[in-house]
Amino acid sequence: MSLVIRSAEPGDRHALELLLAALMREHQAAYPGAYPAFQPEVAAAYFAAGYAPRLGTDPSLVAVLAVDRAPVGLLVGEVVTRAVGRPATVGFVEWFYVLPEARGQGIGRAIIRAALALVRPLGVTDIEVASVPGDKQWARRGWRETRRSYVAPVAHVEAWVGPEEPLYDAR
Secondary structure (H helix, E strand, C coil), X not given: CCCEEEECCHHHHHHHHHHHHHXXXXXXXXXXXXXXXXXXXXXXXXXXXXXXXXXXCCCCEEEEEEEECEEEEEEEEEEEECCCCCCCEEEXXXXXXXXXXXXXXXXXXXXXXXXXXXXXXXXXXXXEECCCCCCCHHHHCCCCCCCCCCCCCHHHHHXXXXXXXXXXXXX
C-alpha cells in the first residue's frame, strides 16, 4: 500500500467526483427514503465543480484526500463561525467517505487527523456532522445529538398558514 493523505488540490476535481458519487450510491441504497432519486454522478459533478475553484485558496474549505494509486477516501467540510450560538467556530463535515474495500485499515482516522491539523489553527473548537435518520454511526462513536431539523412539503406549509388575509382595511 502506498497510501498518501493530503489536502485536495485544484486538480483533484475528478477524484472528488468519483468518491462523492460512490458515497451517494452507497447511501441511496442504505437510506432510500433520505436520498432523492437523483443520479449520483450528476450530483457529485455539481458539488465537485463548486469545490474545485476553492481548493487551495479558501481557508474555510477543508478538503482531504486519501490516495493509494487511486482515490480511496475523502473529507470535505467548512469552517463556520456562527453569529449566534455555541460552539461559535466549528468544523462542519459535509462529506466523509472511505471506499468499502479500503475500510478497516485506519484510513478514515488518518483523514480526520489531517483535517484536524488544518482546522485547529482556524480556531475551531468543535466538529459537527449531519446524518440521515437511521444512521447511527456517529452515536456509536460517542458523538452526541445537538439538534434536529424538520421538513414539510410546501403544500402542508401552505395549508398550515392558510390563505392570505388583509392586514388592514384599505378603505
